[in-house]
């Protein structure tokens with residue numbers, strides 16, 4: 072048996088009102104990829120934060136490289152050779168890509184001065200290993216969410232590591248980019264690096280992991296060899312029950328035109344896009360990272376200026392140039408960047424859910440708290456949001472639960488067309504099934520839904536029709552039987568060989 | 574030098590362009606307002622007037638870059654200036670030990686600010702506001718009047734000239750350039766931006782964020798003490814109330830120079846030009862015989878208008 076790099080012994084971690092980890096045992100060998108799975112709020116991120124010294128455990132011990140360790144800061148674990156890609160972005164928006172990648176790990180010259188030329192050169196090499204074109208001197212705030220995720224991954228890779236931990240690295244990036252990540256991980260594995268890999272995309276786990284550990288409600292369920300277990304069994308271990316079909320049956324009659332877009336351009340980002348969406352229909356918007364799907368959505372929502380073309384909502388020409396007006400005319404938009412554009416992290420679940428619809432709970436401009444509270448409790452039950460009460464701050468929720476809060480908000484606020492940008496990003500399988508069902512029900516109740524997703528399976532499983540974007544333009548449209556992972560990929564990558572870095 | 578490196582250097586923030594433009598406008602206007610404006614005497618005046626504000630804002634810039642604020646600068650200036658002239662009291666043999674002692678005191682107060690902020694987790698605004706009140710009280714307990722006297726030779730600090738060039742304003746500019754290089758190129762300098770940009774991310778990146786915070790407040794205490802020592806030299810005596818002006822004025826050049834209060838963005842060069850903007854403006858208004866009430870109003874309007882230019886708007 073290979074050398075044991077990490078041993079977690081009976082670790083416990085409490086937060087006010089929650090036991091995030093309850094006497095969890097876990098170990099990792101050199102040269103293995105060990106997957107960590109479980110529902111939202113199961114304690115996965117907490118476990119890796121304890122391992123990395125970002126949280127201090129309330130009980131138990133951690134043995135790293137044969138020695139019992141007590142980290143009091145991530146600085147120490149990093150020095151010891153643990154590198155972590157956290158679930159939430161940990162980037163510095165006003166610094167450049169290169170500075171971000173090497174933050175805390177800068178190549179130095181004499182006098183602790185930073186060796187910029189070297190840093191820029193190495194960033195470039197690192198990024199091109201992933202086959203992505205990101206200018207190392209660009210500021211991170213000018214990148215898309217997916218590009219930021221790639222920077223985050225590159226940041227984790229630049230270290231000399233013994234233990235590499237990745238918390239949902241593929242949330243929000245497309246399968247193409249994910250593949251390059253897997254290739255890199257295989258190389259690291261061959262070099263003897265030990266890897267802990269968290270993901271809600273179970274397909275990936277069977278593709279790359281050697282072992283898989285399941286957590287549930289802070290407790291260890293068990294650790295399995297991936298060869299010795301199948302997907303259905305794994306799912307039932309995670310959610311504690313068998314799941315029937317993941318995707319609800321398609322169909323339902325599409326009604327009148329809900330949204331029609333004519334040669335729409337958003338600056339130089341989106342060029343000349345036209346398509347339409349009918350009531351009761353789920354339209355997928357697919358494409359690679361950087362194909363400008365999100366920017367198109369921002370244009371429709373009025374948060375980026377439309378520079379040419381027009382669109383109609385429910386048959387009426389829209390001249391909305393700001394989000395307030397768009398919301399009033401019936402558009403809802405679940406943004407992909409939940410931390411920066413979605414949630415108010417320092418506020419409660421309740422405040423976040425009712426934010427755009429607070430007027431509904433007001434009598435003569437005073438908020439009826441009781442009604443608000445009841446309503447939010449229903450919502451929390453409906454989406455299985457794990458929290459002690461609606462008053463818990465969104466900051467303290469697990470990533471997937473934050474996503475559900477955002478989802479609940481926009482479903483409530485929307486009156487005709489709902490744009491969902493990566494709605495299941497970081498959501499566990501059980502909750503995904505629920506969310507898919509809700510999306511389908513919404514469509515059946517007459518809502519028109521534009522679903523932006525980088526997870527091809529999701530697009531194929533959910534959408535009645537799919538439009539594919541490439542580099543800011545429409546690359547094609549697929550219907551019924553034409554929809555498959557291959558056909559979408561084909562349109563999305565068409566003539567990508569000629570694609571050059573600018 | 575590689576191509577890429579030049580690119581880093583050439584990426585200058587637009588806010589610096591805007592403040593520089595404003596300074597230039599004011600200088601041009603100055604020549605029209607009065608023929609005495611362009612005299613060497615007046616230009617030297619402007620340079621000399623900028624030293625104390627410059628030193629105080631230097632420290633403030635470092636603090637604001639981490640997303641904090643230091644309101645105790647004024648208290649430190651008052652206390653150190655009074656202690657210096659009060660203890661020395663004309664006795665030049667005491668000069669160097671006292672100055673060294675006062676510098677250590679200022680550094681210690683700054684470090685204490687930093688440690689309190691980090692350990693207690695109380696917002697810097699509160700910690701340094703409290704500190705400023707304590708220091709002001711201590712100063713007034715020590716003396717109500719300008720105390721003691723400085724030996725004549727200490728005048729050289731403020732009024733010394735080398736080949737006809739006043740030394741103090743030159744040194745101040747050199748300090749700014751040195752700090753610019755430090756922020757740009759040293760690792761610790763980068764960490765100041767990192768902590769201001771995203772404190773939790775900095776911690777998770779393995780940066781010892783607490784050390785960075787303690788460092789900037791310590792540096793700020795040091796620069797405030799330099800300000801106090803310089804003022805003692807200019808006036809020949811300390812003054813228990815002189816610091817009050819710097820408590821808020823040290824923030825103005827920083828924000829006018831494009832450093833954002835939330836931290837993580839900006840720099841010292843903007844602050845330097847911001848200092849000149851304020852000083853030239855005051856000089857100009859004096860020539861125009863505008864009373865100080867109007868000066869306040871005009872200064873206030875300029876600050877708001879200038880900063881409104883740099884606010885980032887969503888662009889395509």
Ligand SMILES: Nc1ncnc2c1ncn2[C@@H]1O[C@H](COP(=O)(O)OP(=O)(O)OP(=O)(O)O)[C@@H](O)[C@H]1O
Nearest residue numbers: 086091111112113114115116117467468469470471
């Ligand atoms: N800082 C905190 N304060 C209070 N509670 C917290 C904090 N961090 C996590 N929790 C709680 O601990 C539990 C475990 O959270 P954790 O983030 O580890 O879940 P997870 O398995 O990573 O879920 P996800 O798949 O959604 O990312 C959750 O109930 C969460 O609400």
Ligand SMILES: [Mg+2]
Nearest residue numbers: 116158469470
């Ligand atoms: Mg998590």
